[in-house]
Amino acid sequence: MPVGIVLLLSALVVLALILRYDMFERERAWAVALALLLGAGLMAVAGWTSGRQIALIGHPSVLNIASAAAIHEEAAKMLVVLVMVVLLGQGDDPMDGLIYGSLGGLGAAIEESLTIWHTTGFSSIGAGQEPVRLLGHAVMGGLGGFGIGALLRRRWALAGAGVGLAVLLHFAWDMHALGAPDAGRPQLASAARAIAIMITGLGLYAAAVVVAARWSRDRFAPGSPIPLLTRWRRKPRPRT
Numbered sequence: 001m002p003v004g005i006v007l008l009l010s011a012l013v014v015l016a017l018i019l020r021y022d023m024f025e026r027e028r029a030w031a032v033a034l035a036l037l038l039g040a041g042l043m044a045v046a047g048w049t050s051g052r053q054i055a056l057i058g059h060p061s062v063l064n065i066a067s068a069a070a071i072h073e074e075a076a077k078m079l080v081v082l083v084m085v086v087l088l089g090q091g092d093d094p095m096d097g098l099i100y101g102s103l104g105g106l107g108a109a110i111e112e113s114l115t116i117w118h119t120t121g122f123s124s125i126g127a128g129q130e131p132v133r134l135l136g137h138a139v140m141g142g143l144g145g146f147g148i149g150a151l152l153r154r155r156w157a158l159a160g161a162g163v164g165l166a167v168l169l170h171f172a173w174d175m176h177a178l179g180a181p182d183a184g185r186p187q188l189a190s191a192a193r194a195i196a197i198m199i200t201g202l203g204l205y206a207a208a209v210v211v212a213a214r215w216s217r218d219r220f221a222p223g224s225p226i227p228l229l230t231r232w233r234r235k236p237r238p239r240t
Contacts, residue, residue, distance in 0.1 A: 003130065007113055010131040012104065014138050019101040021209050024220040025093045035100045039107025039141070042076035046108075047115070057206045066174035073108060074167045077141035080104030081151055084150045093164030094149060098208055101145015107110060109137035136198070139205045140166045146208040153215075162208060169201050 026169045050072040054060050058109070084100040093099075113133060147162020176193050190204030 004117075004233055007110070007130045007134075010134050011110055011130075014106055014134045015103075018099060018106065018138060018142075021095060021213065022099055023213060023226065024095070024216045027090070027096070027099060028137070031084060031088070031090050031100075034088075035103035036107035036110075038080045038083060039077060039104030039113035041107075042079055042104070043073065043108035043111040044115070046072040046076040047112075049187050062175060062178045066171050066178060069174050070170035070237075074140060074144050074163075075138075076146045077101055077104040077108060077137075077166075078163065079106075080141075080146050081145040085148070085152065091149070091152065094153070094219060095212045096125060097145040097147070097149020097152070098142045098212045099145070101148065102142035105137035105139070105141020106134060108141065109134040110143055112137070132198070136201065139201045140170050142205055143169070143201075143208055146212060149212065158211070165204055169197065169204070172197050 019027075046069075050065075050068040053068045054064055055070070057064055078101065081097050081100045081104065085096055090096060090100070113130060143162050144166035145162075146165065147159045147164075150156075150162055151159035176190070176197060210226075217224060217226050
């Protein structure tokens with residue numbers, strides 16, 4: 001099943017990219033797995049709650065669907081971060097919020113793909129959609145998780161920016177995905193809009209990674225370089 005293979009390979013690649021940023025203190029394997037499972041489970045809950053909201057509104061417009069999905073799904077990913085960092089005490093690294101938010105987003109994306117497979121079959125999905133879906137949810141979850149991490153450290157402006165941008169990017173993407181094509185040159189305009197949203201999201205995510213990495217470096221290895229591009233990890237310390 002080609003799309004299933006693409007989904008699996010894309011998930012592994014995105015997972016590797018997320019763990020690449022865990023440079024100064026390695027997350028435990030069970031915590032990584034649990035964050036993925038929580039992201040998938042809470043995504044299913046978010047799908048139900050957003051559907052209930054639309055039903056209560058009684059007007060399933062593109063605007064209402066996009067706003068409900070953005071709020072409920074990003075809240076679900078942020079809840080993953082709160083469970084991992086606050087309830088389970090896995091938040092001693094300033095990068096943890098971003099990592100767990102990204103993992104929650106990846107789990108959410110996998111659940112969304114499997115739900116579409118279950119309801120309509122993979123034949124209705126283009127293989128090229130899977131990497132975009134997985135990376136997009138991971139990026140948005142990471143931004144929201146970064147915001148939660150900043151909030152716990154009383155970095156109010158960065159907290160508001162991370163959470164707000166995660167919801168805004170999700171809303172913009174859903175408006176693009178659900179909206180009607182532009183008149184005139186629909187394919188070109190639609191592609192340009194999609195690329196602009198993706199580039200914006202990746203740029204914001206990269207900025208959040210740099211800030212979080214500096215916080216981690218200042219805590220665990222003051223004065224050392226940040227090995228984002230030089231090696232997989234710099235002397236990771238196991239949790240005690």
